[in-house]
Amino acid sequence: MLSIPKGFKFSCVNSGLRYKNRHDLTLILSDTPAVGAGVFTKNKFQAAPVTVCKETLKNSTCVRGALINAGQANACTGEEGIADCRKTLELVAKGLNIKPSELLPASTGVIGPRFDMDKWELAAPRLVESIGEANPVQAAKAIMTTDKFPKLAWQSVESGTGTAKVLGLSKGAGMICPDMATLLGFIICDAEVDPVWWQEALKRCIDKSFNCITVDGDTSTNDTILAFANGASDFKADSDATRQALEAALLDVCQSLSYMIIQDAEGGTKVMSISVSGALSDNDANLMARAVGNSPLVKTALFGEDPNWGRIVAAAGRSGAEFNPENLTLRFGKITVFEKGKPVEGDMDALLEPIMRKQDIEVIITLGDGDGKASLLASDFSKEYITINADYRS
Template identity: 55%
Template sequence: MTVMPKGFRFAAIEANLKYSGRKDLSMLVSDTPASAAGVFTTNKFQAAPVLHCKAMLERSRKQSAFLVNAGSANACTGEEGMNNCREVLSLVAEATGVPADEILPASTGVIGLQFNMDKWRAAMPALAENLGKATPENVSEAIMTTDTRPKLVSTSVDLSGGEVRLLGMCKGAGMISPNMATLLAFVCCDADVDPQRWQEILEYCADNSFNRITIDGDTSTNDSFMGLANGVSGVKAESEEDLRTLCDVLLRLSQELAYMIVEDAEGGTKVARIEVRGARDEIDAELVARAIGCSPLVKTALFGCDANWGRIMCAAGYSGAEFDPQAVSLEVGGICIFKDGMPVPGDMDKLLEPVMNEVDIPITVTLGSGSGTASLLASDLTKEYVEINADYRS
């Protein structure tokens, strides 16, 4: 059962912006201006909504709504794309009564397409009429592109002043190797939180959830993770203990959503849980984890249920991390198959066969060079992934 934060309304409609026969335009609206936070893609080609949101959050940390469209990313669209983004917000404000400068926009879909503004104008009456009638489930479906299922998590937690509720949703199945957050993710919370502390919490949760996943090694032009905390519960999160509790709960929610993304990878059948230990530092640990998780050869071996552990060692070796190869060990599914620079004797194919046939496959590399650690969730690479992306614009 979905836990609903107080003071939020939702809208999700079929606007026919690109897709036919499905919802592709949605809003998440707070009844009162909320503490707003966001982290965004580091891709140099940042989409118009990303640039707009960053500018708005620099100007004011009080915002009221998210507006999300699927089908067109409004990225690499130049000044026309920026003008269209601003015009869309004006249209939505006029239709719904939510001030244009309190709406944070997000877009997902094909890069390089300009908005069809006639379709946007035509959709406004339906969007306004639907506001408050849609469910979070409707919105989580409307933000999908190649996702096979919506991704929605909600929970509640008791702070010293009472109960607060959090709801999070995201979309993403391909073009996922974020360096900030995931493709699109949104959190609604009814706690009363200082905007700066809310931003710090969101950044921490992004670093330890969405920034710890990869599907195909591509960092999107549109990656955005944003949150609104409106205080409608009447419960303040201001003590250090309350803030830590709120952060812990949001982290668990974010990690659950991040797992859903990797589990739903385009054509994906496996989730590799990569752990790197004993690195010189955390930077080296992450280099090794990402080299393994992004390796096409490791990913295709996972898809084929092939215990070809040499590909894992190869990726670690070219990662750029500094370590002594003779001190390295490797475990797959808890089974040690490589130790002190040498394979462990035994029929590893037979031992690992049941492990490789599971959906979740733990991979642990210990470098023996220090105390640095890193974790990463990675998908496999399948024939269906190639087919989906070969036909993406069709």
């Protein structure tokens, strides 16, 4: 059963910024000031809401919530776009009787167009008036673009003083290949936390979740993960044990949402779990995993349920990772197909046919050169991916 952290409310309305007959504007609000944390895209072109968010959190981690719109990214819009972003915060904050700096903005959608501020003027009062009337599922639906389903995950953790709840929602299906992809995520928690630790914990969890997925090798101008902890429960993350337990719950939520993003990849039909071990370094392992996961040839073979291991070995070889090819072993699940520089004998197509029909497919590479390791979730490429992205602005 969906578990909502104490002291948070949701609101969703249709602003008409791009979509018709659906919610596209969302407010997540804490009843009381919360500790805010964020991790953002590393793209050189950073959208207006990313710029404003980073500036706000640099000055203060005491915030009340997030204001999110879908359909327009407000990216590559110059100083005018930043001014538009700040104006949207002012419109909503005024109705809530709080400071604009207490709200963190996030946007997703088409890059380039500026907001129609007349529509924001009309939508902001309705968004404020309906606070508390929406639920997390409706909020998750309202932030979607090409997503096929809303993505939510939740966990709880207990201590001697109380129970903390963690709830996350995210959107993302294409333009996904973090270092933090058109990817937005929002995590709310009712534990009492230290601001510095909360930011560090969020970054660690993202490095093990959202930064370990790829759909198409593209990263976005708008990638944002925000986390809020308002201390409304009796759970206090004030010891090593309580902090470890809360971080484990946070990681579980992040990894669950990350899996859903790959499961819902634009045109995707498969989830490929790639693990590389025995590399000279973690960086080498990561280079290899990403080369395999981002390879169009590997992805199309996956869609065709073709166990074309040669494409995987070739991707590993061009990855830039330092390794001895004679030490590489490749397995699909428990079946070894390549080792000691040559294929394993046998009717591999017949052996692998039932594995390739599954939605979840394990690709395991071991190198025997060191202790470096990495993991990555990747989708396949289908004909539908081309259709979705060819018609995106239509």
